[in-house]
Amino acid sequence: MFKAVIFDMDGVIIDSEPVHLKLEYEIYDELGIDVTREEHSTFVGTTSHYMWDTLKKKYKLSQDLDYLVNHAREKYFNHLTSEECEVALVEGVRDFIRKLHERGTKLAIASSSPLNVIEAVVKIFKLEEYFEVLVTGDMVRKSKPEPDIFIYAAEKLGVSPNECIVVEDSHNGVRAAKKAGMKCIGYKNISSGNQDISMADLVVEAFSEVDADRLFK
Structure with missing residues (x-):
């Protein structure tokens, strides 16, 4: 489960x-x-x-x-953090996160970016209420594609690796998730380059393709 x-x-x-x-x-x-x-x-x-x-x-x-x-x-x-910032939310991701949160799913961000960047993104895009754990690659010994960051995130959430689903867009990230013993949704983002995410359990091109309820059946 x-x-x-x-x-x-x-x-x-x-x-x-x-x-x-x-x-x-x-x-x-x-x-x-x-x-x-x-x-x-x-x-x-x-x-x-x-x-x-x-x-x-x-x-x-x-x-x-x-x-x-x-x-x-x-x-x-x-x-x-400037007025010239060109970074935007990925289409459909807020609704997907909200639906998961509403059904009581524990949510974490596990990113190779530093903590001040993760915290800034969560604040800028008003996502604070959804995520109970923020984890950066600086908190673990080995970078993705090693599984350290996802195992640590699971520990912080108080769940086992086999109770987690990871959402990733990179080859290194998907490899890390699978090494951690977790299921993985691979999001095919063309902006991330030609990333091989074929080893993910599910590969999607839009978050509207993912039924949040069916994931947990």
Whole structure:
């Protein structure tokens, strides 16, 4: 019996990947590195520490890892909280979240984004009443595609992994959910790039395709 749904945030709750792409390529230009779109897409769903550690080693960047991570995070947070913010809710996701909440489902966000970004998104889009747990990749040892973040979210919710459904849009996120022993809904967001989410238990192109009541039968 499923008791909880754990949502990824970027690309699932908010359509933020195009903004991430734009801002991160501005940083790549600053650093003078040529990162292909294909390579960039492999980092979707991972933590900024994982991404910048990988890029620092590959491109032999002289900048300190903490500087790279903090610079990228500050750049995105400043955009997110500005009047010029281009990030919007994914179509249909609010109704889906509301229906789950109304039926008494425990809800969590488990995102590789830092906590201040998760909290800002929840506040900006008025989602505070729905989520009882907010988990960031900074709280666990290993980034997606390892299962740490989802196992930790389940612990915080007080449920077993086999009582959870994860909603993800990235290859790394779906892999993490399955490694955690959880069922997974793969949301095919074209803004997230060509992500292989075929290993999800259910793949949808719109949240209107998901019947919240039937999930728990």
